Amino acid sequence: MKKNNFNPIVIVSKNSAFPGSNHSDCQCDCDTGDCACTVAPRTIIVDKSILLGEGTYQRQNTSSYQKLNGEFSIWFSPDHNPVVTNSDADKVLFLFNGARTVSSALVSMPKDKHEVACKVAIEFIKAGLLVQENQITTFNSTHQTLTSWLHITDRCNLRCSYCYLPHVREDMSLETGMAAIDATFRSAEIHQFKKVKFKYAGGEPLIRYETVLALHKYALSESQKLRINVEGVLLSNGTLLTKERAEEIHNLGMRLMISLDGLGHSHDVQRPYAGGHESFMDVERGINIALSEGITPNISITVSSKNADQLADLVNWVLEYDLPFSLNFYRENELSMVDKDLSFIDQKIIDGMKKAYKAIEERLPEKSLLASIVDRANLSSPHQMTCGVGNNYLVFDCNGQVGKCQMLMKNVITNLTVLDPLGEIQKDKRGILNLSVEEKEGCKTCEWKYWCTGGCSLNTFRATGRYDVKSPNCHIYKALYPEAMRLEGLRLLKYEYPKQQLQ
Numbered sequence: 001m002k003k004n005n006f007n008p009i010v011i012v013s014k015n016s017a018f019p020g021s022n023h024s025d026c027q028c029d030c031d032t033g034d035c036a037c038t039v040a041p042r043t044i045i046v047d048k049s050i051l052l053g054e055g056t057y058q059r060q061n062t063s064s065y066q067k068l069n070g071e072f073s074i075w076f077s078p079d080h081n082p083v084v085t086n087s088d089a090d091k092v093l094f095l096f097n098g099a100r101t102v103s104s105a106l107v108s109m110p111k112d113k114h115e116v117a118c119k120v121a122i123e124f125i126k127a128g129l130l131v132q133e134n135q136i137t138t139f140n141s142t143h144q145t146l147t148s149w150l151h152i153t154d155r156c157n158l159r160c161s162y163c164y165l166p167h168v169r170e171d172m173s174l175e176t177g178m179a180a181i182d183a184t185f186r187s188a189e190i191h192q193f194k195k196v197k198f199k200y201a202g203g204e205p206l207i208r209y210e211t212v213l214a215l216h217k218y219a220l221s222e223s224q225k226l227r228i229n230v231e232g233v234l235l236s237n238g239t240l241l242t243k244e245r246a247e248e249i250h251n252l253g254m255r256l257m258i259s260l261d262g263l264g265h266s267h268d269v270q271r272p273y274a275g276g277h278e279s280f281m282d283v284e285r286g287i288n289i290a291l292s293e294g295i296t297p298n299i300s301i302t303v304s305s306k307n308a309d310q311l312a313d314l315v316n317w318v319l320e321y322d323l324p325f326s327l328n329f330y331r332e333n334e335l336s337m338v339d340k341d342l343s344f345i346d347q348k349i350i351d352g353m354k355k356a357y358k359a360i361e362e363r364l365p366e367k368s369l370l371a372s373i374v375d376r377a378n379l380s381s382p383h384q385m386t387c388g389v390g391n392n393y394l395v396f397d398c399n400g401q402v403g404k405c406q407m408l409m410k411n412v413i414t415n416l417t418v419l420d421p422l423g424e425i426q427k428d429k430r431g432i433l434n435l436s437v438e439e440k441e442g443c444k445t446c447e448w449k450y451w452c453t454g455g456c457s458l459n460t461f462r463a464t465g466r467y468d469v470k471s472p473n474c475h476i477y478k479a480l481y482p483e484a485m486r487l488e489g490l491r492l493l494k495y496e497y498p499k500q501q502l503q
C-alpha cells in the first residue's frame with residue numbers, strides 16, 4: 001500500500017427509523033419494536049490494551065455482503081447492524097479471516113497504516129463484524145412497553161376485501177373501555193412495564209370518536225397517578241377525519257395510523273365503502289387534514305396480488321409527502337378466502353415490492369426504513385419473536401373479553417375483571433403460540449433469522465397447521481431482504497457518510 005493512499009471508511013447503521021415506524025402503528029398491531037424478544041443488547045466494551053494484547057478476534061463467519069457501487073459494500077449478518085465499508089476498510093476486515101490479535105493481524109500492513117487500521121478494527125469490533133472466538137449473541141427478554149388493543153367498535157364504513165371482522169353492530173362502552181384501561185394498568189404495574197401503548201382500533205374507531213377521546217383522556221389521567229408513560233395510537237381508515245377531530249387528536253398527543261393501499265383504483269379495489277363506491281379521495285383528504293393540523297400520519301399499506309403492480313406509485317407518493325409507512329403482507333382469513341385475487345402469487349409480490357424499492361432508491365428518505373419495508377420483519381435490530389403476542393400484548397374486545405391477537409378475537413383467554421390479564425395471557429398454552437425463531441424448523445440456520453424471526457405465527461399456522469416452522473412467505477422474504485439491506489446501505493452513503501466526513 002502506498003503512503004496517503006489508504007483511506008478506510010466504516011459507516012454503521014444507527015437505526016434512525018421514522019418515529020412510529022417498526023410497525024408500531026400497523027393495523028395488524030404486530031408491535032415488533034416493543035415485542036418480547038426485543039433488541040440484542042450487544043454491549044461490546046472495547047479495551048484498547050486488550051485489542052493490542054491478548055484478545056483474539058475473527059471476522060463474523062455468518063456475515064454476508066453485497067456491493068453497493070464500485071467502492072462501497074454493505075455487510076450484514078443475523079446479529080449485527082448493517083455496516084457499510086469501502087475497499088480499504090475491507091482490507092482490514094479480511095486480515096481477520098482467522099482468529100488473531102489486532103497487533104498480529106496488522107503485521108502484514110506497512111507500519112504507517114497501523115494507527116488508522118487499528119481504529120478501523122475497533123469500529124468493526126464495536127459493530128459486531130469482528131468477534132471473539134465463541135462470542136454468543138444474547139437477547140434481552142425484558143420488555144419495556146405493554147401494548148393494549150382496545151376494540152372500540154366492530155362497525156366500519158368500509159368493506160376491505162381482506163378484513164377479518166364480521167362487522168356486527170357491537171361497540172365498546174365507555175365503562176368497558178375504562179375498565180380495560182384499568183386492567184391494562186394493573187398488569188403494567190404487576191409486570192413493571194415503564195410504558196403502556198393503547199391502540200384505539202376497530203372496525204373504524206372514528207365512528208365512536210367521542211368514546212376514543214374520553215378513553216384516552218382517562219388513560220392519560222390514570223397514567224399520571226401511576227407514573228407510567230402512556231401513548232395512544234388511533235388506527236383509522238382516515239375517511240371520517242375532520243379538522244376539529246384532527247386538532248383534538250393532535251392536542252392530546254395521540255398518533256394516527258391511516259390505511260392506504262394504492263392511488264385511486266388500486267386502493268379502491270381493496271378498500272371500498274360498504275356500498276361499494278371508492279374511498280381513495282376521502283382517505284387522501286383525511287391525510288391532508290391530518291397534515292394541516294400538525295399530525296404526521298403513519299401510512300399502513302397492505303400488499304396483496306391485487307395491488308402489488310401499482311405499489312411503486314403509492315410508495316412514490318408517500319415519499320413525496322415524506323410520510324412514515326409500512327408495507328404489510330395480506331394475511332388470508334376465513335372471511336377473505338373467497339377473494340382469490342388477493343392470494344399471493346409469489347413472483348408477482350416480489351416484482352411489485354422490487355419496483356417499490358426502486359421508487360425508494362430514487363427518493364431515499366433520511367430515516368431508515370429497515371423496520372417497515374418487508375412485512376413483519378424488523379431489519380433494524382436483531383430480535384427473536386415477530387410480535388408481542390403471548391408476552392406483552394393484550395387484546396380487549398368490545399365486551400371486555402381478552403385475547404392474544406386481534407385476528408383471533410373470538411379465541412378468548414380471560415376477561416378484564418381478573419387482577420392480571422397479562423399474567424393469564426402469558427400462562428396460556430392453548431391459543432396461538434408465538435415461538436422464538438430458534439424453535440422454528442427451517443429458520444434456525446437462516447442468515448436472516450434475527451431480523452425475520454420466521455413471520456407471523458398465525459399466518460404460518462393457517463398455512464401449515466404448525467407454529468414451529470418457517471413462514472409460508474419465506475421465499476418472498478429471502479428475495480427481498482438483500483434488496484432492503486442494499487437500500488439501507490445506499491441511505492447510509494447518502495446521509496451518514498457526509499455527516500461522518502464533517503466530524
Ligand code: SF4
Binds near residue numbers: 446447450474
Ligand atoms: S421464514 Fe425464511 S427467511 Fe425468515 S427466518 Fe425463517 S427461513 Fe429465514
Ligand code: SF4
Binds near residue numbers: 029388406407458
Ligand atoms: S400473531 Fe400475526 S396477526 Fe397476530 S399480532 Fe402477531 S404478527 Fe400480527
